[in-house]
Amino acid sequence: MEPPAEVLLLGADGRMGRALSQLVTADGRRPIPVDARTDPDVGRALEAALHRAALILDFSSPEGTLALLERLPGHPAPCVIGTTGLDARHEAGLAAVAAVAPLICATNYSVGMNLLWMLAERAAAALDPAAFDVEIVEAHHRHKKDAPSGSARTLFEHVCAGRGQGAGEPLWHGPGVGAGRSAGGVGISSIRGGDVVGEHIVHFLGDGERLELAHRATDRVILARGAWLAARWLAGRPPGRYTMRDVLGL
Ligand code: NAD
DSSP, X not given: OOOOSEEEEETTTSHHHHHXXXXXXXXXXXXXXEOTTTOXXXXXXXXXXXXXXXXXXXXXXXXXXXXXXXXXXXXXXXXXXXOOOOXXXXXXXXXXXXXXXXXXXXXXXXXXXXXXXXXXXXXXHHSOTTXXXXXXXXXXXXXXXXXXXXXXXXXXXXXXXXXXXXXXXXXXXXXXXXOOOOTTOEEEEEEEOTTOOEEEEEEEEOSSOEEEEEEEEOOTHHHHHHHHHHXXXXXXXXXXXXXXXXXXXX
């Protein structure tokens, strides 16, 4: 089914928002931009936009997503959330929205990253946790506000699922911090700098051999394209929480 004409872009003035605005316009739809940087009363702008929008894309901040989730049940519309750094406060809001509208909340909308998640889960299932340490290393540009990245956290959850263990907390190695390594844990390290769009490598480190699975994004347009693909796929679906696996048919 064709998506509706008016598309709310929350975080429209950001890197992802600008990339999405171009895609939405090129696809013959009309973006309704809302951004804290350009709207002095962003709450009111969001409320007004929600009255008109029949499709919603959010790449803003955890606060922006929270404000959206609070208002969405009053204005149900298909919704794609890409903001990362979400926490337990958002989970309740996501569940409430999914009860009334089709929703996808993903930490990475690229096809390659979604495949990496699956491959990492399979590798983790195949390799003995007692023989292989797992370390996830991610790199992003100097402006990225959260660490570790949402994609690295999702990668962590897939590795834990593959090993058949609950996703507790990763062994977190912050930038420049050296930490001892306990057996069985899954580590995450983050580096920030330059214009790196996004790199994620999962290392399976054994004695005498080592497996690496890597994904490198070189252009953020892949993320915007995936998000727009998801939005188009969501339009017309019944309420519920969907994933990129559903969209990509993986
Ligand atoms: P950015 O800083 O360039 O843009 C964010 C925009 O959101 C800014 O223009 C800012 O003014 C606006 N904003 C912040 N708080 C707001 C609020 N309360 N209400 C309205 N607007 C608000 O960041 P970006 O690189 O475009 O990324 C945005 C978010 O999307 C981040 O959380 C990032 O991690 C995430 N991201 C997700 C994916 C994915 O595939 N899921 C890909 C890239 C980025």
